[in-house]
Amino acid sequence: MDADGRAHDSANAGMGGGGTGSPYVRLVNRFSSTPAGSWLVRNLAAKVDPFIFTATNGRFTVTGVPTLPMLTLTCIGARSGRERKVQLAYHRERDDLYVVASAMGQEAHPAWRANLLAHPDVTVQLRGRTMQAKAIPLTDGEKAEIWPRITRTIPQMKVYEKRTDRKLTVFRLTPA
Numbered sequence: 001m002d003a004d005g006r007a008h009d010s011a012n013a014g015m016g017g018g019g020t021g022s023p024y025v026r027l028v029n030r031f032s033s034t035p036a037g038s039w040l041v042r043n044l045a046a047k048v049d050p051f052i053f054t055a056t057n058g059r060f061t062v063t064g065v066p067t068l069p070m071l072t073l074t075c076i077g078a079r080s081g082r083e084r085k086v087q088l089a090y091h092r093e094r095d096d097l098y099v100v101a102s103a104m105g106q107e108a109h110p111a112w113r114a115n116l117l118a119h120p121d122v123t124v125q126l127r128g129r130t131m132q133a134k135a136i137p138l139t140d141g142e143k144a145e146i147w148p149r150i151t152r153t154i155p156q157m158k159v160y161e162k163r164t165d166r167k168l169t170v171f172r173l174t175p176a
Helices: 023-032 035-055 111-118 140-153 156-163
Strands: 070-076 083-089 091-093 096-101 121-126 129-137 169-175
Touching (some): 035 070, 035 083, 070 096, 070 111, 091 140, 096 111, 111 129
Antiparallel strands (some): 129 169
């Protein structure tokens, strides 16, 4: 439980939850929020991680053991109608998972944001299990309430938010 009395998943407190953990976890999380680290994640990890994560049932990513709570989100392309997979850090509260359409602070929204807005029924793979969910964009008020907890779980979001003038959409993934 946090100070607000909300239950949180152990994944949020463990592997990267708020920047705590081993020196390796702190190094990887810090590097991923630098311009060079963001480039590496966008151009290498984003393409390879969904395959590694799926093949290892959530145990590994391109950097080894995940340093943040991670999931693979499978959605339907807004324009193509094809299945698309993206690897994302998430924040959990009770049964709901929260993902941020940050694109690491780039000026354009990530493609998966449009996919979720067009086709909100998704498949989520977590370490050890897969589930069906519905992706619901948060209102500004809902985002304002949960944002401090998301940034404790995924500290890089503070950097990504400062890099862009666009509004970062937060989606709640609710089990179907």
